[in-house]
Amino acid sequence: MINVCDIHVMKPLLAEHGFHFSKAKGQNFLIASWVPQRIAEDAGVDPSAGVLEIGPGIGPLTQQLALRAGKVCAVEVDTRLEPILAKTVGEFDNLEILWGDVLQQDIPALVTEKFPGLRPMACANLPYYITSPILTALLEAECFDSVTVMVQKEVAQRIAAKPGSPDYSAFTVFCQFYAEPELLFDVPAGCFLPAPKVTSAVIHLKTRKALPWDIHDRELFFRVVRASFAMRRKKLANGLASGFPELGKAGAAEVIAACGFDANIRGETMSIPQFAAIANQILRRRG
Numbered sequence: 001m002i003n004v005c006d007i008h009v010m011k012p013l014l015a016e017h018g019f020h021f022s023k024a025k026g027q028n029f030l031i032a033s034w035v036p037q038r039i040a041e042d043a044g045v046d047p048s049a050g051v052l053e054i055g056p057g058i059g060p061l062t063q064q065l066a067l068r069a070g071k072v073c074a075v076e077v078d079t080r081l082e083p084i085l086a087k088t089v090g091e092f093d094n095l096e097i098l099w100g101d102v103l104q105q106d107i108p109a110l111v112t113e114k115f116p117g118l119r120p121m122a123c124a125n126l127p128y129y130i131t132s133p134i135l136t137a138l139l140e141a142e143c144f145d146s147v148t149v150m151v152q153k154e155v156a157q158r159i160a161a162k163p164g165s166p167d168y169s170a171f172t173v174f175c176q177f178y179a180e181p182e183l184l185f186d187v188p189a190g191c192f193l194p195a196p197k198v199t200s201a202v203i204h205l206k207t208r209k210a211l212p213w214d215i216h217d218r219e220l221f222f223r224v225v226r227a228s229f230a231m232r233r234k235k236l237a238n239g240l241a242s243g244f245p246e247l248g249k250a251g252a253a254e255v256i257a258a259c260g261f262d263a264n265i266r267g268e269t270m271s272i273p274q275f276a277a278i279a280n281q282i283l284r285r286r287g
């Protein structure tokens with residue numbers, strides 16, 4: 001197997017194919033072989049796993065996944081990588097490469113078609129310019145056992161943040177609604193070519209099998225979350241009144257009181273069950 005993380009292998013390989021990195025496609029390739037090895041190991045990839053990889057690049061993580069998984073499907077948008085991947089991962093008969101934009105894929109359909117009888121997982125060194133839309137699509141697909149991804153460290157911290165901490169955001173609530181996050185390890189910028197400006201981190205999201213909260217209207221719940229964070233340092237009452245004009249200030253205060261919360265409560269300190277209580281209360285008022 002070609003060690004694609006070895007810079008003395010990678011550089012001539014890229015040059016041979018006249019390949020130049022595309023910043024627009026978020027191309028920072030791994031040049032430290034411990035990183036893809038550890039991602040595949042810590043993700044728990046084994047022969048029972050069907051792994052969706054996003055953005056194989058020249059295949060460092062793809063190799064480690066294909067060595068361990070029952071099947072790997074890798075979605076790559078940059079077709080210039082085709083002849084390179086043929087050399088670096090062409091030997092794996094449990095690997096299928098799909099050429100296209102991952103955001104255009106019907107992910108649940110793809111998982112059903114490609115991984116029958118396998119435990120679906122997603123694993124990737126994500127292109128950072130579309131981290132949020134990709135994670136949103138992977139979690140909303142509700143078909144993976146786990147999602148293990150490398151992202152910017154500050155995004156990983158945001159995903160795993162606790163209520164009341166500065167990193168806690170609407171995106172935190174979204175991710176923790178679907179999954180339990182665990183920060184795995186940091187990856188310094190020097191582990192990539194070209195080196196990004198930021199430190200990266202690998203995060204493991206164990207998806208929830210049954211959602212442990214009683215939420216009657218999911219769309220309304222997420223609307224409450226967005227409204228609560230839209231006016232970050234303000235009281236929840238203000239955020240609700242502005243996000244739900246039909247409530248007005250008085251209605252927002254009534255909703256908060258009916259949930260038994262302090263009138264001065266702020267969205268950035270609230271847990272998912274507390275957001276759920278507010279959403280359910282708004283629904284109840286609608287009758």
Ligand code: SAM
Nearest residue numbers: 028029030055056057076077078101102125127
């Ligand atoms: N996995 C490789 C590695 O670790 O060295 C490459 C990771 S690089 C950060 C991101 C990869 O995602 C690139 O190969 C890039 O071409 C690909 N990519 C970017 N946008 C994409 C999209 N919308 N759909 C699928 N792949 C995409």
